[in-house]
Amino acid sequence: MLVDKITVNLKINGLATELRVPPQKTLLEALREEAGLTGTKHGCELGECGACTVLINGSPQLSCLVLAAACDGAEVLTIEGLANGPELHPLQSAFAELGAAQCGYCTPGVLLAAAALLVRNPSPTRDEIRQALSGNLCRCTGYLQIWNAVERAAEQLRTR
Amino acid sequence: MLRLPEFSYFQPTTIAEAVALKDAHGDRAMFVSGGTDLYPNMKRRQQEPRVVISLAKVDQLNAIEMRDGGIHLGAKLTLTSLASDQRLQAGWPAFAHAASSIATPLLRNMGTLGGNLCLDTRCNYYDQSYPWRKALGFCMKKDGDTCWVAPSSAKCWAVQSSDLAPVVAALGGRIELVGPKGARTLAAEAFYNDDGIRYLNKEPGELVTGLWLPEIAGARSSYIKVAQRGSFDFPVLGVAAWARFDQQQKIAELRLVLGAIAPAPRLVPDLDKLLIGRSLDDRQAIAAAAEVAWRLARPLDNTDQAFSWRKSVVKPYVERALLGLAAR
Numbered sequence A: 001m002l003v004d005k006i007t008v009n010l011k012i013n014g015l016a017t018e019l020r021v022p023p024q025k026t027l028l029e030a031l032r033e034e035a036g037l038t039g040t041k042h043g044c045e046l047g048e049c050g051a052c053t054v055l056i057n058g059s060p061q062l063s064c065l066v067l068a069a070a071c072d073g074a075e076v077l078t079i080e081g082l083a084n085g086p087e088l089h090p091l092q093s094a095f096a097e098l099g100a101a102q103c104g105y106c107t108p109g110v111l112l113a114a115a116a117l118l119v120r121n122p123s124p125t126r127d128e129i130r131q132a133l134s135g136n137l138c139r140c141t142g143y144l145q146i147w148n149a150v151e152r153a154a155e156q157l158r159t160r
Numbered sequence B: 001m002l003r004l005p006e007f008s009y010f011q012p013t014t015i016a017e018a019v020a021l022k023d024a025h026g027d028r029a030m031f032v033s034g035g036t037d038l039y040p041n042m043k044r045r046q047q048e049p050r051v052v053i054s055l056a057k058v059d060q061l062n063a064i065e066m067r068d069g070g071i072h073l074g075a076k077l078t079l080t081s082l083a084s085d086q087r088l089q090a091g092w093p094a095f096a097h098a099a100s101s102i103a104t105p106l107l108r109n110m111g112t113l114g115g116n117l118c119l120d121t122r123c124n125y126y127d128q129s130y131p132w133r134k135a136l137g138f139c140m141k142k143d144g145d146t147c148w149v150a151p152s153s154a155k156c157w158a159v160q161s162s163d164l165a166p167v168v169a170a171l172g173g174r175i176e177l178v179g180p181k182g183a184r185t186l187a188a189e190a191f192y193n194d195d196g197i198r199y200l201n202k203e204p205g206e207l208v209t210g211l212w213l214p215e216i217a218g219a220r221s222s223y224i225k226v227a228q229r230g231s232f233d234f235p236v237l238g239v240a241a242w243a244r245f246d247q248q249q250k251i252a253e254l255r256l257v258l259g260a261i262a263p264a265p266r267l268v269p270d271l272d273k274l275l276i277g278r279s280l281d282d283r284q285a286i287a288a289a290a291e292v293a294w295r296l297a298r299p300l301d302n303t304d305q306a307f308s309w310r311k312s313v314v315k316p317y318v319e320r321a322l323l324g325l326a327a328r
Ligand SMILES: Cc1cc2nc3c(=O)[nH]c(=O)nc-3n(C[C@H](O)[C@H](O)[C@H](O)COP(=O)(O)OP(=O)(O)OC[C@H]3O[C@@H](n4cnc5c(N)ncnc54)[C@H](O)[C@@H]3O)c2cc1C
Pocket: A046, A047, A048, B030, B031, B032, B033, B034, B035, B036, B037, B038, B039, B040, B055, B075, B079, B101, B102, B103, B104, B107, B110, B111, B112, B113, B114, B115, B116, B117, B118, B119, B120, B161, B162, B163, B164, B206, B207, B208, B209, B232, B233, B234, B235
């Protein structure tokens, strides 16, 4: 069966983008293979790790289980769009300073899930941070540094 | 990369259009809502629709409103929105709590009510990659003719692992359906079928449009989920309890449902003579009810955790769920 490609118009990191994809292509595949944005990682590709987390219209979701074709009209934020030009997002600097990234594979997904949390809740408790990040596995850090870094970034965002 | 197979993709904008598309494509087509169950299954070739009908643009399925002495919830509401809805938290706490216990925050932003109610049944021999299943020999649920869990069985024992399923049965919910022959509603309990392959009592062409939960004075509910980890994992046991209390806080009506131990949620029968007219302080009556549930539960060796352990925890968790009905 020959399936036609679908045209999808979306915004990726603020940039209007047109993709031509077959229906079965996931957003993860389209980002990495069509848009050249390899910052979004692929882990399990089954919803079981969170490495592929991106923000779709501000909501953290798993790009491995979303069709690119379903993203017509959506605004997608990937890790490449988190910094403001050369200026790191406070989460990114806090992660670097506090050792919250080791191998770094989970980091893009964790940062985006954390960024969405801080928009929704600028003063999260540690428990709320743990909750919000409980869909992002990290095999290196043991999570403690990650929670510390999110707390520091929240503080910086509040005072600036 | 673990890629999806090829399919044609439709995004209807109305219920009628979605149902007509399914009718036109028959068995080759499946609905998709959040995709968090269907797409992993398609990647592992457990389900292989050639036509995928997305509900993403059917805005009629987003409603949430008080109606007919209860609450109506559209099939496309996300688990995140169900878990955070204040009316549900106040009036149907077991339901809101069960929604909040599902999967992960990211999956709850995607997964929906309709998809959860229609969740495919699960089994350690089925939820595996295609090469894994091929190496062992395919099982009866997909591509094969043996059951690896109960080889002499003619029936598939894959487990209904939806967290909401036992709760909606305990709450006396009604599933709202629209098919080629029109609309109907079905008691949630009757919606599930005790067969891992034909697990829903629904015509293939029927779309779940929503759920209705009754609001009953003096009623309270609780749900306890047992899972390996506090996040990500499906239940290996779910206990949903619902009771209506009289003025003296004695049980006037009760439903107890076990989830994740069989292909369908199991209503524990014969509890009335033990519990009606009793208060929750009657620990002997509670223990006797837990014993009935324990006898009923026959988990098989096809999920996380040893099945003997899963059976052994039925009693304490049923007691906890019943005590969880206490007024707060
Ligand atoms: C890692 C992981 C962990 C999970 N943990 C849990 C858990 O703990 N508890 C739990 O209950 N679930 C869990 N899930 C399963 C799933 O995420 C949820 O059940 C979710 O609610 C499914 O909804 P969906 O909209 O994504 O379903 P979809 O994948 O869109 O659909 C699921 C099924 O329902 C059918 N369907 C969907 N909508 C309709 C409709 N309106 N009418 C008729 N048929 C329909 C589809 O054809 C498909 O067969 C988990 C999934 C993953 C990947």
